[in-house]
Amino acid sequence: MSDLFPPFAPDPLEPRRRRFKPVPFRMIAPNLITLLALCLGLTAIRLAYEGRMEPAVYAIVVAALLDGVDGRIARLLKGTSRFGAELDSLADFVNFGVAPALILYSFILHQLKAAGWIAALVFAIAAGLRLARFNAMIDDPSRAEWKKNFFVGMAAPAGAITALLPIYLQFIGLPMRTTPGPALSFLYLLLIGFLMVSTIPTFSGKTVGKRVPREWVLPLFVVTVAFFGLLISFPFEVLATGTFLYLAAIPFGVARYRHLERAATSQARTLAEPSASPPTSAV
Numbered sequence: 001m002s003d004l005f006p007p008f009a010p011d012p013l014e015p016r017r018r019r020f021k022p023v024p025f026r027m028i029a030p031n032l033i034t035l036l037a038l039c040l041g042l043t044a045i046r047l048a049y050e051g052r053m054e055p056a057v058y059a060i061v062v063a064a065l066l067d068g069v070d071g072r073i074a075r076l077l078k079g080t081s082r083f084g085a086e087l088d089s090l091a092d093f094v095n096f097g098v099a100p101a102l103i104l105y106s107f108i109l110h111q112l113k114a115a116g117w118i119a120a121l122v123f124a125i126a127a128g129l130r131l132a133r134f135n136a137m138i139d140d141p142s143r144a145e146w147k148k149n150f151f152v153g154m155a156a157p158a159g160a161i162t163a164l165l166p167i168y169l170q171f172i173g174l175p176m177r178t179t180p181g182p183a184l185s186f187l188y189l190l191l192i193g194f195l196m197v198s199t200i201p202t203f204s205g206k207t208v209g210k211r212v213p214r215e216w217v218l219p220l221f222v223v224t225v226a227f228f229g230l231l232i233s234f235p236f237e238v239l240a241t242g243t244f245l246y247l248a249a250i251p252f253g254v255a256r257y258r259h260l261e262r263a264a265t266s267q268a269r270t271l272a273e274p275s276a277s278p279p280t281s282a283v
Helices: 025-049 053-076 082-107 114-138 145-149 156-163 165-172 181-197 214-233 235-272
Strands: 150-152 201-203
Touching (some): 025 053, 025 082, 053 082, 053 156, 053 235, 082 114, 082 165, 082 181, 114 150, 114 156, 114 181, 145 150, 156 235, 165 181, 214 235
16 A cells, blocks of 8 residues: 655755845844843843942943944944844843843942832833934934934933942942932932933934044044053043043033034025025116
8 A cells, every 4th residue: 555645855956945035144243242232231230139230330331332333333334224223222221221220229229218219210211211212213304414413312321321320439439328329329310311311412423433534543543542441440430530521511512512503593594585686777
């Protein structure tokens, strides 16, 4: 009796149909960097609850550096995609919203009990709202070109780095865990959350580095090496100083934004006005 279902041997000469198209690696590389940053953010939460605050801060700082790199690499390799943009936003919410809030709660805000948890919630939700607004503004075709040099509100990575200031001050030598450190940290975290959801313009720095004058190339190398040397040798001093400088620079960014806004409005008004007709001479 022959088999009811004889084995099927495909024709070796028959071409195989591909179910999925291959994806170029240039589309995958930026997403791998984003996933690596996400792993660092989640690991920072674990380190904080193990009481290892120093490596937790390092993980957030490195995640912020990777967040600034992945977008540039995607644009350089022409590997931008909608999937990558959504993945980047979700990773940013965890790395720069949830992780700093939980780290600060574990470090100092737990002393305030419910009030400390409320501050952590407000900061995390503010980061999520700020990222949602950023995604909505990306697709705005009417946005002026000069506005791309500014963020609306404080960026999420900058918010995370500045929010960890109480930890920097603690490791520098200021006793933040004693009175009135927890109360000041509570107010400070609410302030950073407000800056993220506000409409205060802050400089984005996206256009920095596109064109570097030739005479600035070698000094740029020296400054970069010196910065990273200081960051490795005196990490918390550099982070605290950078936080104060960044907060102090916000008013200058607002002033620059207002100046460009007035110039753009004046130019648009000039173009909209009809040209005056030349006077006619009497015959």
